Amino acid sequence: MKLKPRTQLTLGVAAVTQLHGHAVAIAFFAGWCPGCHTEAAALARFAKNAGADRVIGVAYDDSRSDALRLARRSGWSFPLLADPTGSFDAAYGLSDLPTTVIVKSSGEVVTRSFGPETVSRLAAQLRYAG
Numbered sequence: 001m002k003l004k005p006r007t008q009l010t011l012g013v014a015a016v017t018q019l020h021g022h023a024v025a026i027a028f029f030a031g032w033c034p035g036c037h038t039e040a041a042a043l044a045r046f047a048k049n050a051g052a053d054r055v056i057g058v059a060y061d062d063s064r065s066d067a068l069r070l071a072r073r074s075g076w077s078f079p080l081l082a083d084p085t086g087s088f089d090a091a092y093g094l095s096d097l098p099t100t101v102i103v104k105s106s107g108e109v110v111t112r113s114f115g116p117e118t119v120s121r122l123a124a125q126l127r128y129a130g
């Protein structure tokens with residue numbers, strides 16, 4: 001599993017083709033975040049059940065090594081992006097971690113939730129988003 005730093009996060013209209021025609025959960029996390037460790041197992045189970053292409057992890061304001069350590073320990077199989085400087089907080093309305101943003105295949109943000117997610121809540125949010 002590789003964590004590739006990006007200079008910008010393009011999950012709007014420019015990246016609709018990467019969403020494979022369906023809604024996706026963008027999970028903002030960090031290795032230093034206690035709630036992210038709490039949520040980690042649920043993200044792994046959800047990705048296993050729904051498909052790894054339904055979740056994108058974004059390591060927010062974290063080191064590459066800490067982010068990868070959490071991803072490996074949690075058994076994550078979904079794609080990971082890096083935001084080592086925390087520059088996407090304004091674009092996605094982050095105020096705390098973990099934060100999960102549900103995005104329609106059109107690139108529209110449907111929901112934003114703060115705190116650890118559950119498998120059932122993630123599934124319900126993606127069903128709602130289409």
